[in-house]
Amino acid sequence: MEDLTKLYTESMDVLGGKIDFVLHSIGMSVNIRKNIPYTELNYDFYNKGIDVSALSFHKMLATAYKLDALNEHASVVALSYIAAQQAYPFYTDMADIKAMLESIARTFGYHYGKHKKVRINTVSQSPTKTTAGSGIKGFSEFYDFAEAQSPLGNASADDCANFCVSLFSDLTKMITMQNLYHDGGYSTTGVSQEQLNMISK
Numbered sequence: 001m002e003d004l005t006k007l008y009t010e011s012m013d014v015l016g017g018k019i020d021f022v023l024h025s026i027g028m029s030v031n032i033r034k035n036i037p038y039t040e041l042n043y044d045f046y047n048k049g050i051d052v053s054a055l056s057f058h059k060m061l062a063t064a065y066k067l068d069a070l071n072e073h074a075s076v077v078a079l080s081y082i083a084a085q086q087a088y089p090f091y092t093d094m095a096d097i098k099a100m101l102e103s104i105a106r107t108f109g110y111h112y113g114k115h116k117k118v119r120i121n122t123v124s125q126s127p128t129k130t131t132a133g134s135g136i137k138g139f140s141e142f143y144d145f146a147e148a149q150s151p152l153g154n155a156s157a158d159d160c161a162n163f164c165v166s167l168f169s170d171l172t173k174m175i176t177m178q179n180l181y182h183d184g185g186y187s188t189t190g191v192s193q194e195q196l197n198m199i200s201k
């Protein structure tokens, strides 16, 4: 919490005023790193994952709220994944943790919206080849599977950044407390012809 307070106060000094937008982009599961299956989770690791990947979002928001660090109509975005809504066995405890992250966006979004018209959303991103993404067992195969399912293909990291910028802009100022899929159509496609072709080979 001390680090967060310092981050906001020093940022406001450097930027010469309150903050317009914040991105939460932290995710880490020790259980995933150690290849521990969901049915055998280590609870110390589970708690660590919750703290780093979900409570950090609440702490980030609560610190800004207390310091009154955000401007009216500021926009806050956190990055999530569809395993919060559907079962993805390889995502183990991060599935539960992302569900919590999305819930914090809704509940804090209510309070911060009432308080200062600050809006809070999560972006549910396609599988993306990053350090965290590639650390998941079977990621490469799943990346290809998702690519085959999505009519537009997987959304890249640059596409994700562009979408976040749009959420930080005033053009989206009435969107809050939402989980927004940024996935090339993956989440609403049941099955694609490409996937059926893969199986019939």
Ligand SMILES: NC(=O)c1ccc[n+]([C@@H]2O[C@H](COP(=O)([O-])OP(=O)(O)OC[C@H]3O[C@@H](n4cnc5c(N)ncnc54)[C@H](O)[C@@H]3O)[C@@H](O)[C@H]2O)c1
Pocket: 024, 025, 026, 027, 028, 052, 079, 080, 081, 124, 125, 126, 127, 128, 129, 130, 131, 132, 133, 134
């Ligand atoms: N890569 C994907 O396929 C994918 C898909 C959907 C959502 N996301 C989400 O995107 C966000 C960013 O992840 P990424 O894929 O860019 O991977 P990444 O590895 O590039 O980023 C993860 C970040 O978390 C930070 N981090 C990890 N443990 C920390 C700790 N204890 N304290 C402070 N920071 C810590 C790391 O320093 C790193 O900057 C995460 O929330 C992730 O769950 C990723």
